[in-house]
Amino acid sequence: xxHKILLVDDDVDLIxxxxxxxxxxxxxxxxxxxxxxxxxxxxxxxxxxxxxDLAMEHFDSGFVLCKKIKSLPxxxxxxxxxxxxxxxxxxxxxxTQTEEEKNWIKADDYLDKPISARDLxxxxxxxxxxxx
Amino acid sequence: MRIDKAKILVVDDEMGMREGIKRxxxxxxxxxxxxxxxxxxxxxxxxxxxxxxLLDLKIGDCDGTEVLRQIKARYPEAICVIVTxxxxxxTAVETTRLGAYxxxxxxxxxxxxxxxxxxxxxxxWYILEARRLREEQERRLMEVAHEKSRIRTIINTIDDGIxxxxxxxxxxxxxxxxxxxxEIDRKINVGDLVFDILPENLHEQFNQMFAGQTELKAIKQExxxxxxxxxxxxxxxxxxxxxxxxxxxxxxxxxDISELKQLDLLKSQFIxxxxxxxxxxxxxxxxxxxxxxxxxxxxxxxxxxxQLDRSRERIDALVSLINDLLNISRMEAGTIRxxxxxxxLSNLLTHTVEFxxxxxxxxxxxxxxxxxxxxxxxxxxEEIQRVFTNLISNAIKYNKENxxxxxNAQRDNGYIRVQIADTxxxxxxxxxxxxxxxxxxxxxxxxxxxxxxxxGLTILKKIVDSYAGRIEVESEFESGSTxxxxxxxxxxx
Numbered sequence: 339x340x341h342k343i344l345l346v347d348d349d350v351d352l353i354x355x356x357x358x359x360x361x362x363x364x365x366x367x368x369x370x371x372x373x374x375x376x377x378x379x380x381x382x383x384x385x386x387x388x389x390x391d392l393a394m395e396h397f398d399s400g401f402v403l404c405k406k407i408k409s410l411p412x413x414x415x416x417x418x419x420x421x422x423x424x425x426x427x428x429x430x431x432x433x434t435q436t437e438e439e440k441n442w443i444k445a446d447d448y449l450d451k452p453i454s455a456r457d458l459x460x461x462x463x464x465x466x467x468x469x470x
Numbered sequence: 471m472r473i474d475k476a477k478i479l480v481v482d483d484e485m486g487m488r489e490g491i492k493r494x495x496x497x498x499x500x501x502x503x504x505x506x507x508x509x510x511x512x513x514x515x516x517x518x519x520x521x522x523x524l525l526d527l528k529i530g531d532c533d534g535t536e537v538l539r540q541i542k543a544r545y546p547e548a549i550c551v552i553v554t555x556x557x558x559x560x561t562a563v564e565t566t567r568l569g570a571y572x573x574x575x576x577x578x579x580x581x582x583x584x585x586x587x588x589x590x591x592x593x594x595w596y597i598l599e600a601r602r603l604r605e606e607q608e609r610r611l612m613e614v615a616h617e618k619s620r621i622r623t624i625i626n627t628i629d630d631g632i633x634x635x636x637x638x639x640x641x642x643x644x645x646x647x648x649x650x651x652x653e654i655d656r657k658i659n660v661g662d663l664v665f666d667i668l669p670e671n672l673h674e675q676f677n678q679m680f681a682g683q684t685e686l687k688a689i690k691q692e693x694x695x696x697x698x699x700x701x702x703x704x705x706x707x708x709x710x711x712x713x714x715x716x717x718x719x720x721x722x723x724x725x726d727i728s729e730l731k732q733l734d735l736l737k738s739q740f741i742x743x744x745x746x747x748x749x750x751x752x753x754x755x756x757x758x759x760x761x762x763x764x765x766x767x768x769x770x771x772x773x774x775x776x777q778l779d780r781s782r783e784r785i786d787a788l789v790s791l792i793n794d795l796l797n798i799s800r801m802e803a804g805t806i807r808x809x810x811x812x813x814x815l816s817n818l819l820t821h822t823v824e825f826x827x828x829x830x831x832x833x834x835x836x837x838x839x840x841x842x843x844x845x846x847x848x849x850x851x852e853e854i855q856r857v858f859t860n861l862i863s864n865a866i867k868y869n870k871e872n873x874x875x876x877x878n879a880q881r882d883n884g885y886i887r888v889q890i891a892d893t894x895x896x897x898x899x900x901x902x903x904x905x906x907x908x909x910x911x912x913x914x915x916x917x918x919x920x921x922x923x924x925x926g927l928t929i930l931k932k933i934v935d936s937y938a939g940r941i942e943v944e945s946e947f948e949s950g951s952t953x954x955x956x957x958x959x960x961x962x963x
Contacts, residue, residue, distance in 0.1 A: 348913070351754030354780050355761065362767050395913060452753055455761055 340366040341467055344385035346376040346403065347421070348394040356389070359455045360462060373403040380407060385416065387466050389458075390445075392422035404444040417466060418444070423451035471599075472592035476521035480504045481511030481537055482553065483530045487576070491524060491553075494580050495587065508532035516544040521594045522587065523550040527558055527565070535565055542569040547601070549594045551586060631703075631724035634710070635664045637717065639680060651703060651724050652695065669695060672722075675707045679720045692727070702731045743909045747791055747924065751784040787921050794925035798908075801932050808850040815845040815854070815886055815957075819879055822858050829866050830875065839877040845886045847959050853933045854957075860926050861890045861953050867920050868951070869894035885939075886959045891952035897945040905943060906931045 343365050345356055353369050360367045368383040370376040372394050380388070388407065392400035400420050407413035420443070422432065432448045434440045449461065478500050482488040485506070492502040503520070505511035508529045515523055515537065523541055527534035534552065541548050552573040554562040562573035571593060574586050625632055631648030635641055640661045649658065658667055665673055675689050688708040695701045707722040758777040767773040800806045819841050830837055847854075865875045873893040880887055897905065897912060904910040909924035911917065934941045938958055945951035 349750075349754075351751075351757065351780065351784065354777060355754070355757040358776070359761065359766050455757055455766060456764060459766075 340364060341387075342366045342368070342383060342385045343462065344368050344370065344376065344379055344383055344388045346370045346373070346379075346388065346394075346400075347391035348372055349391065352391075355455050356458055359459050363459055363463065365462070373399040373406075376403045377406055380410075380413065384412070387462075388416060388418045389449075389462075390418055390420055392420050392424060397424075401444065408444045417446040419461075419466065420445045420448040421451055421453060422448060425450050472588065472595045473521050473598070474499065476500045476591050476594070477518075478502045478522045478524065478587075479511070479515050479520040480524045481506075481508070481515070481529065481534070482524075482526040483507065483528075484526070487526070487553070491583065494583055498584065498587075500587075508534070508537050511537045512540045515541045515548075519545045519548060521549065522590050523548060524553055525550055525570075527552055527554040527561060535561075535568060538565055538568055538570055547597050549590050549597070551590055632721065633664070633724075634719060634721045635676065636719040637680075639664050639676065641667060642719070648724060651701070651726060669693075671695075672705060675705060675722070676720065679707055679709060682717075692731075700728070701726055702728045740908055744795055747909055748788065751788045751791075754784050755781045783921065787923065791923040791925070794923045794929060797929055798925060798932070801929070801936075808853070810848050810850055812846050813849050813851055813854055815847055815888070816841050816843045816879065818851070818855060819858055819877065819888065822855070822862055823877055825859075826862050826866060829863075833866060833869060834872045835866060835869055836872075836874050837877070838874065840879070841877065842880040845879055845881065845959065847886060847937075847957055849937055849957075857930050857933055857955060858888070858890075860930050861955070864926070864953075865890050865892035865894070865951075867922070868892060868917070873950075881959065882956070884959060886957045888955045888957070889952060890955075891950060893950040896947045896949050896951055897943070898947045902943060902945050906941075 341364075343360060345353060345360075345367055346369070347353055347356075348371050350371075353371070357367050357369055368379050368385065370379045376388075376390065379385075390400045390403055392398065394400065396402070400422065404418050404420065407416060407418055420432070425432070432443060434443055434445055434447050440446060447465075449458075453461075478495055480488055480491050480495075480502060482491070482504070483506050488504045488506065492504055495502050503514060505514050509532070511525065511529070523538075525534050525537055525541075529537070538550055538552070541550060546569070549571045550569065552562045552565045552570045553576060554573055555576050559573075559575060562570075562575070565573065571590055572586060574582065625643070625645050628645060629647060631651040632643070632645045633641060633648050634643040641658060641664050642660055644658060648654075652669060654667060656667075664676055668676070671693050675691055678689060688706060691705050691707075693703050693705050695703055704725045704727045705722055706725070707720055709720050710718045712718055758774075758781045761767060761777055762774050767777075771778075797806075820839075823837065823839055827837075862875070862877070869875065869892045875893075876889070876891040878887075878889040878891075895912075895917065901910075901912045906927050908928045910927075911922060911924045931941055934955055934957065940956045942954045942956075943951060944954070
């Protein structure tokens, strides 16, 4: 059984990059281009993990999506990883070090963009799905 | 010093004496007038100020002192010498009280006369010189007063704020602009301490100046004034130094550079956005290339087809973007070369529409065009072509499958009105508002796969504006947009 990942990003190029590389590594990958589509695909596809871009149609679309997923009974325990360039674009730092921070941000981890395909694959295989 | 060629009046009823004196003085190059009666003497002597008057005390018709009195009344500084017989010496002495310069007793030798006339003319010279100096001084004072008011007027008219502060840090001069710029609401008096008047963020400059930390050089500083409106002021403070190198005070010139700062900010924002727009496709291409280098998706090129196709798309987009950027920069610098010629817009539109036929067919779009013939305007063909190519291409790109495009062109009151309407995805009101802004692109699921630089409409608007034309947009979200371009025609209806 292949592991299922939902990729949410409005950048077609990142989707074009991440989707094939994850598929090639043996994952089943579904994509969504915005938060609304993300929530839809979540219900249909039932992923085991989600990679979500922060700034899509709004700068905080990713957070909104996280919050919605985490509030669903079936989404509560699905790891959601936020991908954002906010750290170097705005200087805002995110932290998901403590449970409190995780709970507040409603995300389980975050990745600093830009993320190369290689780094993403490594993160997904060695961290996200390490114990699965 | 004395007067060499003097004008002298001799008043004497004795012809021998009169003519004798005249002859003697003429030898010395003086110009001599004579009068034989007191009345004549008064008349001549008060009509013109002679350098010297030689007056006989005993004239037949009147008293010589009367002649003297009248002349002195008219010309208080006139030099009068009394010519008198020994018998009336006392009277002669008396005349000096009336203002006579001196007297000479008859008979006298030519030397005696020359000596006295010489001295009298020397005196006259001093009087004239003093008078000249006095007049010059008065004229100068007038000039200074005039100059002062002129400088005052100039200072008051200058559009920069000016304030002059003396060594005691007291304000000694300022202009209305200074008061206005800093919104100083209290009345300023000469002698007010500068620190009581200036906002705090301007104190530092003056402190430095007076502390001599600047080695008496000018300080330039941008200062932001917040209340009541935000202003950026360039303050240029310079010491006023006298010829011995002492500092007498400082003068500050305040200029409102808010508008320049705003432009500067817009430029920075533009560069920032442009950099962003350039970086995004490059990062994508880099990602695709890395994929290929790492052979991540397999050994054959076919495995990378999607990524390579997409790379080429992104490279094409980058080239378009760079061209657009260059175009905008050229337009703004005004270095764009234009070949203005009469253009048959009807023809141009018809051809442009035809050119896009295949693209329209691909998306199953129907075309409804109604173009009035002979719509002519003076313009650069390439620019006008660009406007309509861009609009029709947008009408195709942002349309829906099986949609419709309507192209209308007709004369309208000395203008040419071209309307290009689509039945596409349309614009939300907030998108419409930003449509002509640089790098604005409507971002929603419907536009995801539509490429563009975000500069097309910006450039298009610049072109239309430059022909004194106008571009308008009507749009309803998800049902279509209509772009109307109004351009002046060079043909009179």
